[in-house]
Amino acid sequence: MKRSPTQEQRRQQIIDAFIVHVVEKGFHRASMAEMAKTAGLSVGQVYRYFSNKEDIIRAVVEQKTEEYLAIMEDFLEKKDWLARIFEQKHSQEFQIERVLNMEIKAEANRSPVLAEIQSDADRRLTEHAIKLVRQRYGLQDEEDILARVQFLVALTNGLFHRSNDTDQPFSQASHRLFQHMLNELFPDQVVSTQP
């Protein structure tokens, strides 16, 4: 269905209101009625766009996935990686994204629909990362590239959701260590890790 600009804008207003409520109260306490109020719409209008909260999450995850795909080339550049990716962490936008991501993941533990939405997004991101890593670092073995991408994904998620010291800057030792580890993860020339 092709939407007029006004419909697009309304749809986005609902998505934005949803994010505000989920971040403030958590997934379960964010109600469709309150979201509608924040978006300046009636509940009936909201239901014309989304039949439930899972539907809105699908739209949120789709938008985030497009954003992540667009910045992935920069993300896979290992130079000053820790500073580039994580020292923007004080921004409000980063905190909102962090909380929203955690809420969706927590709820995906109970909802097969959400688990599949998340899984589809992860698959798209992983496939794109594999393609870029193959091009950039000249690695060949598909299984090895996937392992390296998954390692970086785990590390990124762990840093993104670290619960302590989020207000503390990374130490010089951390910057050195990450540079070393990322050079091992994505070597400039292929080094076999086989014994």
Next chain:
Amino acid sequence: MKRSPTQEQRRQQIIDAFIVHVVEKGFHRASMAEMAKTAGLSVGQVYRYFSNKEDIIRAVVEQKTEEYLAIMEDFLEKKDWLARIFEQKHSQEFQIERVLNMEIKAEANRSPVLAEIQSDADRRLTEHAIKLVRQRYGLQDEEDILARVQFLVALTNGLFHRSNDTDQPFSQASHRLFQHMLNELFPDQVVSTQP
């Protein structure tokens, strides 16, 4: 206050019931009344032990922290680390712990009380890990050891909460890569061959 065995047992029943409800429904939908019912107690009895859900979480986090402290020496052994720590992942207990941990972390984004409980636990775990790493791997620089421990914590949390492929076993390439990366993270002590 010294508790009789029965009081200890009741307290543990409440904690166990809380975990069941939080994992099944999420933190917000787990009510004190339902928890009491599952634990076979009246609501009044529950309130004699815990005045609210945050209090129960404090007890849960304390118990988990003691468990983690007890297994940390094994956790910091890098040999076959991925297999030893993460290939037990199909067990129901592991899944419960995963969901519970995510719920607490998600709620800690909104609750300063929970954030502090989590932060205290992380501090205790980090301090113990630093001590063990210093002993085992012969590293000296405190800032460097902390950076290495934090790297391992981020990686562990990311793997623990990875949303996709939790049902897929790790590939041979992943096992090789993790072995290589952990050897970089915690190098074996250099034994001087000089007389």
